Amino acid sequence: MSQRRLLLFDIDGTLGRHVNEGRNAYDKALRRVFGPNASLGLPQVSFAGATDLAILQHLTQDAPETLTPALQETFFDVLHQEYSAIYKQNPFGLFPGVQEMTEHLSKQSEFLLGLVTGNIETCARTKLGAAGLEKRFRFGGFGNEHHDRNELARIALKRANAFPGSENGFSEIWLTGDTPKDIEAAKTIGAKAVAISSHHYSREDLQAHQPDWVIDDIRELLELLKTSKDS
Template structure:
């Protein structure tokens, strides 16, 4: 595990002193659990836009790690020559159809080793609220976590940020903070950026955290090696190292996320966010 040693690290307690942890799903909580999700997106595009399945599956949808479902769908359609106006007009229909189509199998075997125990430990702390920042459409995200046995750690009342909220992932942490604050803070103000941490497995997770000015921990359990994730405040190789990184951030003071975006390369493996 590597942890950045920054001179401006550390944050004073804000509000009630609790931390908001915003978890990514694919490649972070779950590994290689995207097959039926990708199929649901493809089927929705076929249903809504009348695309032949064989055409769609012939290399479409690659390079999607960290992207939102809506962005992935848009890029597939653009590659097939669908006009932008038609993509915009049918975006809601594609989202609705994807959510109808996605009925995952048992995904418990796809839980990243050690993650369930870590989520349980964090849930037991009095100073942590766990929520989500994921490119999945929200119904897809909830069903996916329920099928994996992890849904119990993410109370829907605390909100989250999802691909159904915006196509651009960098907008999602602020949405998640606004929802958590509205649900849990007496004044209803957005959860303070100084007490928020994004946890994910791709450069896009890092970029969305930086865009919102929040801290970020990366875990190299997805398609990216630790060296690809070095712009994060901490990089872990597995759940044990992630546990230590989270404890260091929560108990030792958080390196606060910096403004500005990271350069984001195309990703070769995962097809959903």
């Protein structure tokens, strides 16, 4: 059996975007679980490339004893409830071409698709499920599992290696994301780093972190995959 190529994807800013919905859900969940003042620090927090656990740890850093494992779990449950309520009104907006590209890739046995996202798993599944993409990404590393995105990449790779049909390993690993943290995570696991420019990070911003490629549109990934195979 020939080796497959592993394609890992970030979600927010890479496959699609919600403008303020994630932040709004976070705000509501913080107030519900930690009290009315808990979200005061939220406006200063950058969500781009961050993991949900890192954001939560940052916002509770003045009273870390309050963040017990049980309360952390409760918070993520409530966060998912708030996200779900928002998504019913306003589903996650996929970028042009993502639907077709992921359908095309997921049908080819040459590729295995997974996620490396700062989203907690329940929110990631809801987000992609609302967009009809959930079954195309059958495993991943998620933002409730570690605060460090590099570790999430390692978790995703470990799951990919254990996935049926992966016994021979992968001929190539690719990680596509929209922030310098995605590039760093790609390098951590020896993946080719594809950076997609966004309103957060321009081509120049991303280039400074030395990804293998910078693209402006996710659809360019198909051409890169083809070119890489031919070379």
